[in-house]
Structures are given as C-alpha cells and as structure tokens.
Amino acid sequence: MNQALLQADGLLIQRGGDEILDGVSIQINRDSSTLIQGPSGSGKTTLFNVLGLLDSPTAGTLVVDGHDVSESSERTRARIRRETVGFVFQDFRLIDDLTARENAAVPQDHRGKRDEDWLDTLFDALDITDLADQYPATLSGGEKQRVAIARALANQPDVILADEPTGQLDPETAAQVLDLLFDLRDRTEMALVVISHDRRLADRFDRVLILDDGALTEQSSAQLSTPPSLH
Numbered sequence: 452m453n454q455a456l457l458q459a460d461g462l463l464i465q466r467g468g469d470e471i472l473d474g475v476s477i478q479i480n481r482d483s484s485t486l487i488q489g490p491s492g493s494g495k496t497t498l499f500n501v502l503g504l505l506d507s508p509t510a511g512t513l514v515v516d517g518h519d520v521s522e523s524s525e526r527t528r529a530r531i532r533r534e535t536v537g538f539v540f541q542d543f544r545l546i547d548d549l550t551a552r553e554n555a556a557v558p559q560d561h562r563g564k565r566d567e568d569w570l571d572t573l574f575d576a577l578d579i580t581d582l583a584d585q586y587p588a589t590l591s592g593g594e595k596q597r598v599a600i601a602r603a604l605a606n607q608p609d610v611i612l613a614d615e616p617t618g619q620l621d622p623e624t625a626a627q628v629l630d631l632l633f634d635l636r637d638r639t640e641m642a643l644v645v646i647s648h649d650r651r652l653a654d655r656f657d658r659v660l661i662l663d664d665g666a667l668t669e670q671s672s673a674q675l676s677t678p679p680s681l682h
C-alpha cells in the first residue's frame with residue numbers, strides 16, 4: 452500500500468516576481484513526524500500554506516491521499532482540506548466569542564456533524580475539560596494552544612500541519628504542548644508536520660528537513676545530534 456498522504460513535486464512559487472519556492476518536492480507518509488526548519492523568510496509559511504491547500508503553487512503538483520489537487524476547484528480543495536488536514540498556528544487563531552469547547556467544535560460544525568464523544572476524548576487527553584466553558588481571553592497561551600490542538604483534531608484529520616506551534620510559549624509549556632501533540636499522534640496514527648525554527652525540537656521527529664533559499668534538503672543525523680533537547 453502506498454503510504455504517501457501528501458506528495459508534492461516540483462513546487463514553484465513566485466510572488467512579486469521572486470521565486471519563494473524553487474522546485475520543492477516532499478512526501479509525507481501516514482504515521483510519520485516531520486519537522487521543517489529554515490531561516491526567517493526562507494518560505495516555510497508559504498510551503499505550509501501550499502501543503503495545507505490554503506494556497507496554490509505557481510507550478511508543480513500536489514497529490515493528497517491519491518487525489519491530484521493541483522487543478523482542483525476551490526470547492527473541492529476546501530472539502531479535501533476539511534477532511535484531511537488539521538491546522539495549528541503560532542497565534543492560536545481562536546474565536547474570541549466562542550467558548551473553548553465551541554472553538555474546538557468549529558471544524559465539526561462546518562462539516563455539519565458534532566461528535567461530542569470525540570471532543571470529550573480530546574479535552575480529556577489535553578487536560579482542558581475544566582476549561583471547556585471558558586472564553587479565549589481567560590486562557591493562558593499554553594491553554595489556548597491546547598484548545599487549538601483539540602480543534603485541529605476535531606475531524607480526525609490524516610495530517611496535522613503546525614506552523615510554529617510553540618512560538619509564543621515558554622520552554623516548559625512548549626515541551627508540554629509538543630508532548631501532547633505526539634501523544635495524540637500515537638493514538639490516531641496521523642502524520643504530524645511541524646514548521647519551526649526552534650532547533651531544540653529536532654530530536655523528537657522522524658526526520659528534519661531544511662528549507663533554505665527556496666530548496667528543501669534532508670538534515671543528516673550528524674547535524675541532528677547537535678541541538679540541545681527540550682528535556
């Protein structure tokens with residue numbers, strides 16, 4: 452069985468006359484964990500947006516779960532995105548006037564199907580059951596990110612894409628949030644793709660890819676051993 456969940460080939464992205472991604476190819480398999488690192492401005496968020504079907508490349512192909520979405524309509528892309536991808540952002544992106552529970556349920560509500568049992572399971576796993584009725588303004592950064600992770604997992608996606616998920620958290624809270632992400636990944640067998648320039652995260656992932664100057668390369672195991680662990 453082909454394990455590839457996301458397969459991108461020759462992604463080219465031009466913005467304002469500049470090539471931001473220059474022929475990037477990447478395969479994300481089921482039940483894998485991938486860290487994408489790179490200097491500021493190297494195109495990490497641009498790649499995140501393309502892999503998450505939030506943006507289209509100028510050229511290149513993207514196959515998601517066997518479907519070539521390169522030429523798909525926005526409507527089709529939105530459906531595949533909703534069914535396949537869960538997003539976690541650095542700035543949480545919770546809706547201020549919804550409670551934690553309502554925020555986490557947003558993807559289910561978009562699909563028209565609430566699964567209260569799964570939400571219970573997620574809130575329990577993320578240890579936020581007691582926060583369910585609170586609004587984002589009353590939550591700490593780590594609590595907000597745990598609610599955002601519940602939201603990302605609400606529709607049981609095949610892949611979680613996280614863009615600097617620990618960027619606004621102190622090191623201890625960042626380590627806890629990472630632990631929770633990996634714990635949930637182990638339970639669900641989803642793929643986990645994290646974009647971060649935090650080198651301390653590197654030793655937790657199956658593989659580390661470096662995006663630099665629009666090109667993606669695999670980091671060698673020798674390089675992997677140098678960054679200090681979060682623990």
Ligand SMILES: Nc1ncnc2c1ncn2[C@@H]1O[C@H](COP(=O)(O)OP(=O)(O)OP(=O)(O)O)[C@@H](O)[C@H]1O
Pocket residue numbers: 466467471489490491492493494495496497498648
């Ligand atoms: N819509 C756009 N139009 C023109 N240039 C853009 C556009 N979007 C991004 N860029 C440029 O593309 C480059 C890559 O941006 P991107 O946000 O993907 O980098 P990044 O690696 O995520 O950076 P950081 O780590 O600082 O968040 C930057 O030079 C940015 O200014």
